[in-house]
Amino acid sequence: MxxxxxxxxxxxxxxxxxxxxxxxxxxxxxxxxxxxxxxxxxxxxxxxxxxxxxxxxxxxxxxxxxxxxxxxxxxxxxxxxxxxxxxxxxxxxxxxxxxxxxxxxxxxxxxxxxxxxxxxxxxxxxxxxxxxxxxxxxxxxxxxVEPLSIVVTAFERTPVPLGGSVLVLGPGPIGILSALVALAAGAGQAALVGRPSSAGRLAFAAELGIEVWDSSGCDVPEAAYAWTCGRGVDLVVETSGGAIAEGIGALRRQGRMCVLGIPGADVIPVPWGLAMNRAADIAFSLSSSYSSWDAALAMLARGAIDxxxxxxxxxxxxxxxxxxxxxxxxxxxxxxxxxxxxxxxxxxxxxxxxx
Ligand SMILES: [Zn+2]
Ligand SMILES: [Zn+2]
CATH class of the missing domain: 3.90.180.10 (Medium-chain alcohol dehydrogenases, catalytic domain)
Known part of the structure; x- marks a missing residue:
């Protein structure tokens, strides 16, 4: 074969x-x-x-x-x-x-x-x-189902806040699926952020009904605070590997961030003081749990996401x-x-x- x-x-x-x-x-x-x-x-x-x-x-x-x-x-x-x-x-x-x-x-x-x-x-x-x-x-x-299970596993670590705000960083397959699942799971508002190099993927995500932001045109934390009427974001999902600082800056106090993106280097700068000031809960999610596979298949079977x-x-x-x-x-x-x-x-x- x-x-x-x-x-x-x-x-x-x-x-x-x-x-x-x-x-x-x-x-x-x-x-x-x-x-x-x-x-x-x-x-x-x-x-x-x-x-x-x-x-x-x-x-x-x-x-x-x-x-x-x-x-x-x-x-x-x-x-x-x-x-x-x-x-x-x-x-x-x-x-x-x-x-x-x-x-x-x-x-x-x-x-x-x-x-x-x-x-x-x-x-x-x-x-x-x-x-x-x-x-x-x-x-x-x-x-x-495998990439969808990766996303579901992340939301097992940091559940989608019902009616709350979810900001997804990085418009790759995992980022787009994260935004779709967040909306399907009851987020009040969800947006997907990408660089101009990903303009095609942002446009594609917009066609799927996802709110998208081009990060070159905005300061992400500032835009996130404006987007949430000054509250800050309830849950950030970082899928790009390169936007940890923006993610922390966008969080509300005691907001949560789930990190899925693999960074380009083993050591990257993190605004530790800001994370402390935000009293942030930050989780790192790797691979997909057993339970996430059945959950992903059930969501597909119901048509919760396509x-x-x-x-x-x-x-x-x-x-x-x-x-x-x-x-x-x-x-x-x-x-x-x-x-x-x-x-x-x-x-x-x-x-x-x-x-
Ligand atoms: Zn894979
Ligand atoms: Zn073992």
Whole structure:
């Protein structure tokens, strides 16, 4: 089968190659991948800025159907549509696993960087990480469950204030989804802030009904205080990795900030005195909890949010275009389709899949 693999360490070394199909093993299942999303993390893996164990097939966000069950797998059937938490090989024994925080286990090796992932026709995953996709949720929406779960996990840490104000910094997929979820979950007002370099994404978010601010034209804390009639923001969600200071400045006293963005450097300046003055509650959210996956699927099933407009589908054979479009921010979320010639999902490319 075809698989998009990082063949060696260092920057680059990404190759679409033929590999043997995975075989089911006890407790694991083989999925036929229908769609798999490219994430910012994948760009970091390609650049060798994120841990990875080559040679390895990339792709940690995918929807598939069950092709075959390993020995001892119960409760699942061939043909079922599923998504999969990427917390493979979590040890189940450490203090984090035993607290129910397997997504934070230091032993975990996710499909897509630790073990072979979903940028392939098939992927082998542990059955206990699967979630069934409800009938009314189509493949494109289901392919976005992983980033949606990242957002839901953040709101598990810092709940959306009912009727309150939520300011989201950074208009990438996680930022746009954060604003949509905040509105769906009962925020009184929500706005999304971005730089002029993200003008396209801001315009796109505005089309989805989200209030957007171009940060080049305003002082974000000042604008946030004006926006909340001088109160300051109840909850800031920082998804850009580069706007910690603005976020703290925008908070009301004892307001909350949840940080999701990965900073460009290990050490960044933080206005500590201002955070103290704000009596701020600041949380950092990493990865996605077990509970967030079912919650994300339930929100999609009810139509509470519709993330499908974020997606652009590419044939797996056109992976270079898809990665370039992601890097250049020409698309919000690129999905790779490894079976483009075999199903009805429209692709953005006319290239035939080579079988
Ligand atoms: Zn991701
Ligand atoms: Zn563990």
């Amino acid at each position: 075809r698989a998009l693999r990082k063949t060696a360490g260092g920057a680059g070394n990404l190759v679409l190659e033929w590999v043997p199909r995975p075989r089911p093993r006890p407790g694991w299942v083989v999925l036929d991948v229908r769609l798999a999303g490219i994430c910012g993390t994948d760009l970091h893996i390609v650049a060798d800025e994120f841990p990875n164990w080559p040679p390895v097939t990339l792709g940690h966000e995918f929807i598939g159907t069950i092709n075959s069950l390993g020995e001892g797998v119960t409760g699942w059937a061939v043909g079922q549509r599923v998504v999969c938490e990427p917390h493979a090989l979590a040890c189940r024994r450490c203090h984090l696993c035993r607290r129910g925080l397997a997504h934070l286990c230091s032993e975990k090796r996710s499909p897509g960087w630790g073990i072979d992932g979903g940028f392939a026709e098939q992927v082998l995953v542990p059955a206990d990480l699967l979630h069934s996709v409800p009938e009314g949720v189509d493949d494109v929406a289901a392919a976005l 993330p499908r407009p974020l997606a652009s589908v590419f044939d797996l054979a056109d992976w270079e275009q898809a990665f370039a479009a992601t890097r250049e921010r020409a698309v919000v979320k690129a999905l790779l389709n490894p079976v483009a010639s075999q199903n009805a999902i429209p692709t953005t490319s006319s290239t035939e899949a080579t079988q």
